[in-house]
Amino acid sequence: MKWLSVLVAGVRNRLADCKKKNSYDSLLECENPQICYALSFLYTHDSKKNNYYQSEEILNVLQNLIRKYISKGSNAISGSRRHMCPLIQTYHLMKNYLDDFETELKLLINEFAKTYFGEIKNRENLTIFSSANIGYGTNHLAVELSGLCAYAKYFESEDIFDNLGIADLKNYLKSFFEKFMNDMHPDGYWAECDGPATGYNGLTLSALHKSAYFLDVIDKYRDQFVVAAEYYNYAVFPNLENNLILDGRMLQYRAEERISAFCFSPSSRSIYEVCMEDLExxxxxxxxxxxxxxNNLTNDLVLGDLESSDCSDGFITAKDMKHQFGENFGFIKKNGWIISCCNLKFIPRPEGHWNLDYQNLFSIYNDHFGCVVNGGHSKNDPELSTFSKQFMSFDGYPLEEPMSKFIPHSGHFNFEDNGLNLFREYRGFEGLLSFVINNENEMELIIQANTRLDEYPIDFNFMLPLSYGEFLKSSNQSILLGDKIINTSVSEIGDTILFEPEENHNLFKKCDSKRMRIKFPSSAEFSWGFKRFDTYNLKTDRHEDIKDSVCICKIPIGVESEKITFNLDVIDG
Structure with missing residues (x-):
């Protein structure tokens, strides 16, 4: 197992951290027993690379953790779907080492299986596993399925499924799994709502990979898994962060775990190998x-090791390449620049805060700098939508309060030899973006808006690659983005802003670090302290901590187009 040493070192760091705290209790983070699978795998895996094989320390830690978890009883099950599979895998490996509480763990696992089989059974008539149909996340259902498939593989017949024997259970799960695979989008993802959500899709893909392994049907669905793996050639940047164009949940995701399925394709296997190098x-x-x-790393090692280790170049490592997912997403790589555009049509659903909104239309990455503009989709945030307009009248009627229009509708994109063009229609106006890659050191973004003459300007918005503690730096001054709200403009600080490169901007090849100088139109405004919509925090205090804020650039677009120029700047010394 090529990367076993990474798991050994990871467990060593974690145990050393516990010893500093004089307690192993922290291993059960929030009563989460998933580390048990990593520990049980190392305890039972005989390898020269593994100094934890038959380790007394590991055995004692495992036994104590499992005893504590069992003591929770039925409270261990509710909302704990991610715990089921690693508990079953732990039981399978450790059942002969659990002394007097092996039966208790087995009974708890039976209760897990009974509970989540009920969730699967309740949804057996569905053929489209979107969040709205399921009643919770698509990834949640996939995780429940993987736990039940593990149960079907490692447990003998138990009278907990309304007289459904283990053979019948396997056939039932295979049928349900087939429907799940049939629901995969042709581009290689399982839509959470209207489109992809890379972080959650990684969880869904990982769970379905485990399910196929437990059901022994990997070969039957291999072609689909190859497509799903190759999707990540475009979902991941060379710094291993996800391209947020493909994530409608505004959730930053880094490719570092739940990546076993990457190994189905030589090009995405290259991403897997770089991920492991980065983890190491x-x-x-x-x-x-x-x-x-x-726990995720353990699954990645075990399942990834079953596939070919062959690697090949893909979009991330290509010199020049264009690709598109139907009419929804376009990608071009040229001279070290990666430009992505979004043309996905979606349905805004104000009734649910978990729904995905695709309001950000583009991202820009450079090999020598990192993410220049990653943006990310948000919800109910006109300030983060690529184009927006506050209307004071609409359809010929005056309004008492301004009406924001910022949800893109129909559109199209096309590639040029040195870039791409994107057109999107909004309610009341049109937005056009043209990306022009001049050479390896310079690219331009030309912004245009079409509307009635009395409705100009239309606002163009995007997030700058800056975070708390960094500086908005021009030739005139340097402004700390700290605990104070900041509003400034080109007229105050100058039209050219200097940005420092990411520390690990390219993990696939050695590239010199270069700063980025961005020249803005004279009307550009900058603001610091804006808080994005957060689906995980709807409390009234969500705006109070400025550390999670973003820095936004807004450019009013009139009848004439505006241009932003991006130039790389070599770092002296």
């Missing part, structure tokens, strides 16, 4: 990973 570096630097991450 971070762990050797002392980083401590959560129990859930170590």
């Amino acid at each position: 570096r971070r762990i050797s630097d002392g980083e401590v990973f959560s129990g859930e991450s170590l």
